[in-house]
Amino acid sequence: xxxxxxxxxVGGAGSLTAEARGAIAGADTVYVERFTSPxxxxxxxxxxGAARGRVxxxxxxxxxxxxxxxxxxxxxxxxxxxxxxxxxxxxxHAELRARAARAGIPTRTAHAASAPAAAVGECGLHHxxxxxxxxVVADPAAAPATYRAVHENLSRGCHTVLLLEYDRxxxxxxxxxxxxxxxxxxxxxxxxxxxDGPLFVVVASRVGSGDQAIAAGDAAGMAGRDFGxxxxxxxxxxxxHFTEAEALRALADCSCEPADNSARVGRAAARMIARxxxxxxxxxxxxxxxxxxxxxxxxxxxxxxxxYARDAENFLSEGRDEVAILAVGYADGLVDALRIxxxxxxx
Amino acid sequence: xxxxxxxxxVGGAGSLTAEARGAIAGADTVYVERFTSPxxxxxxxxxxGAARGRVxxxxxxxxxxxxxxxxxxxxxxxxxxxxxxxxxxxxxHAELRARAARAGIPTRTAHAASAPAAAVGECGLHHxxxxxxxxVVADPAAAPATYRAVHENLSRGCHTVLLLEYDRxxxxxxxxxxxxxxxxxxxxxxxxxxxDGPLFVVVASRVGSGDQAIAAGDAAGMAGRDFGxxxxxxxxxxxxHFTEAEALRALADCSCEPADNSARVGRAAARMIARxxxxxxxxxxxxxxxxxxxxxxxxxxxxxxxxYARDAENFLSEGRDEVAILAVGYADGLVDALRIxxxxxxx
Numbered sequence: 038x039x040x041x042x043x044x045x046x047v048g049g050a051g052s053l054t055a056e057a058r059g060a061i062a063g064a065d066t067v068y069v070e071r072f073t074s075p076x077x078x079x080x081x082x083x084x085x086g087a088a089r090g091r092v093x094x095x096x097x098x099x100x101x102x103x104x105x106x107x108x109x110x111x112x113x114x115x116x117x118x119x120x121x122x123x124x125x126x127x128x129x130h131a132e133l134r135a136r137a138a139r140a141g142i143p144t145r146t147a148h149a150a151s152a153p154a155a156a157v158g159e160c161g162l163h164h165x166x167x168x169x170x171x172x173v174v175a176d177p178a179a180a181p182a183t184y185r186a187v188h189e190n191l192s193r194g195c196h197t198v199l200l201l202e203y204d205r206x207x208x209x210x211x212x213x214x215x216x217x218x219x220x221x222x223x224x225x226x227x228x229x230x231x232x233d234g235p236l237f238v239v240v241a242s243r244v245g246s247g248d249q250a251i252a253a254g255d256a257a258g259m260a261g262r263d264f265g266x267x268x269x270x271x272x273x274x275x276x277x278h279f280t281e282a283e284a285l286r287a288l289a290d291c292s293c294e295p296a297d298n299s300a301r302v303g304r305a306a307a308r309m310i311a312r313x314x315x316x317x318x319x320x321x322x323x324x325x326x327x328x329x330x331x332x333x334x335x336x337x338x339x340x341x342x343x344x345y346a347r348d349a350e351n352f353l354s355e356g357r358d359e360v361a362i363l364a365v366g367y368a369d370g371l372v373d374a375l376r377i378x379x380x381x382x383x384x
Numbered sequence: 385x386x387x388x389x390x391x392x393x394v395g396g397a398g399s400l401t402a403e404a405r406g407a408i409a410g411a412d413t414v415y416v417e418r419f420t421s422p423x424x425x426x427x428x429x430x431x432x433g434a435a436r437g438r439v440x441x442x443x444x445x446x447x448x449x450x451x452x453x454x455x456x457x458x459x460x461x462x463x464x465x466x467x468x469x470x471x472x473x474x475x476x477h478a479e480l481r482a483r484a485a486r487a488g489i490p491t492r493t494a495h496a497a498s499a500p501a502a503a504v505g506e507c508g509l510h511h512x513x514x515x516x517x518x519x520v521v522a523d524p525a526a527a528p529a530t531y532r533a534v535h536e537n538l539s540r541g542c543h544t545v546l547l548l549e550y551d552r553x554x555x556x557x558x559x560x561x562x563x564x565x566x567x568x569x570x571x572x573x574x575x576x577x578x579x580d581g582p583l584f585v586v587v588a589s590r591v592g593s594g595d596q597a598i599a600a601g602d603a604a605g606m607a608g609r610d611f612g613x614x615x616x617x618x619x620x621x622x623x624x625h626f627t628e629a630e631a632l633r634a635l636a637d638c639s640c641e642p643a644d645n646s647a648r649v650g651r652a653a654a655r656m657i658a659r660x661x662x663x664x665x666x667x668x669x670x671x672x673x674x675x676x677x678x679x680x681x682x683x684x685x686x687x688x689x690x691x692y693a694r695d696a697e698n699f700l701s702e703g704r705d706e707v708a709i710l711a712v713g714y715a716d717g718l719v720d721a722l723r724i725x726x727x728x729x730x731x
Binding site for chain 1: 391393394395397398401470471472478479481486493494496497498502504509510512513514516540630634635652656660681684688692706709711713715716717718719720721722725727
């Protein structure tokens, strides 16, 4: 009695490991989850051919419910749940495994390459710079959260892998152009600048298959292109090491030069300090002639404002972004109170 | 003439894919990079046994330099570079591939499970909540940057996978306890609160092998434990979905209840707003009795301070952290300028 979670990897039939084949061959029942992933006919044939027990197609609902799979494994026989890529990229599978463990059913895993990790590798981007992965779904109400995930990654210089909705049961997959359009649509509401200018993106299509294609270019230009059949992943690179830019030039069909999106979006703190420190300086210059001299309360406020504006720049250079923003906000408040006291209008 | 990048996966000999075996068998020269990774004797025997061409041990320097490998592939024969896990988790391999592509050498990849991804799956944590991966090395000078990576992930609710220095050539590997000690040592300097109280961590040892072990508990308690032979990965979970907490209880040897580290560390903005908005309110209460009445400049400054403090809380609830900090800093500056003008000491 063992429940195996078996990943197929992303390279078709050739990407099955010996361990995966063994688990499939040894199972009394093999559940194949191919409805939320690009699980092709040849790969299915390979899995079904390796199986000696019963092969059952498991839809999304069957895996989410999990009751039949757990009963089947709990009944004494070995069971394998086979899914595309790495089994645990799907939260459903991770949860099912924990349920099995709690029910006293031993579990084992045949790990395999996941689609998001393989896409990063195929683009020549550095693995350790990949931030949180996000999913783009057709419902526009979900776009702001995904947009913010991209922005958060960009503001840290990190790359974002965007997985696109893929529903084989419903016969629906979201194309890269539509996905980019949904995210661009969130700009108007979120206004964090991700689409405020050209955004360099990579579209990785059919990663691991014989007709894999990696294209890169400006999001606006990419939105209108035909990338062929799914699956697709969209990667929004953050800061680019020169070896990453070189890799993209060598490995991707680039319609423009690789560009550093993080430099443009930047850290919010860097943008704020760049804007407010000079503004505080100008405000000090305007109000100083109206203020009392050395030793006065006015002079103390002005000196504090100058000191905190300097501190803000220092904190920023130390990477202490939040304290930097707090400091420049404080400096701005100090000098603005003086401006109001002296009856000056805002700049 | 093809240069194959072949990953072995993390499950030992059984984790080789059919594609990987084919690439190894078809190569005139097979370079095996087993010096920065836990590439065991059995796995090495399996690779060497599958090879029909020359098998060459490639040290770190040989792969970083890459000259011999590129010359070998450029000379006309097929070449395979075999490494543990997924080939592109190592930046060196991603860069070598781009160099090959620029030199006109066709490259192909046998993707495989990577150690960090497999560790996340084995712990039952959700893949899409994993932030940037970081490495802990023995040099304490590198600890602050890693500490900050953990903090950044925690502040977004994300999990951090920490890979530990592993140098087979030098006979050195960093243990989980030492790694946690190095990070805790960075607290004194960085003061972002990661180790300011119990930190719930997971140590995943020998993931994919027969004697895999997943242990979880408070970092201070874990630092003194013996986790057996390497490789080890340390995971610092961020916010925990209840299914993740349940999975950890079921899958890991937990010496304490799974705890939500993000709730404690929190967003810097949330901590600042929680501290400064009440402080601004108290400052307003102290200075207001000394101020002029309705229509005076003092009253205008106080009203602005109240409004910006309210705005700060609203911005925070909308997730606009930076603007929230700026607003509360500004409110604090406004009221502090009044305090100085009225000759009040700081609170």
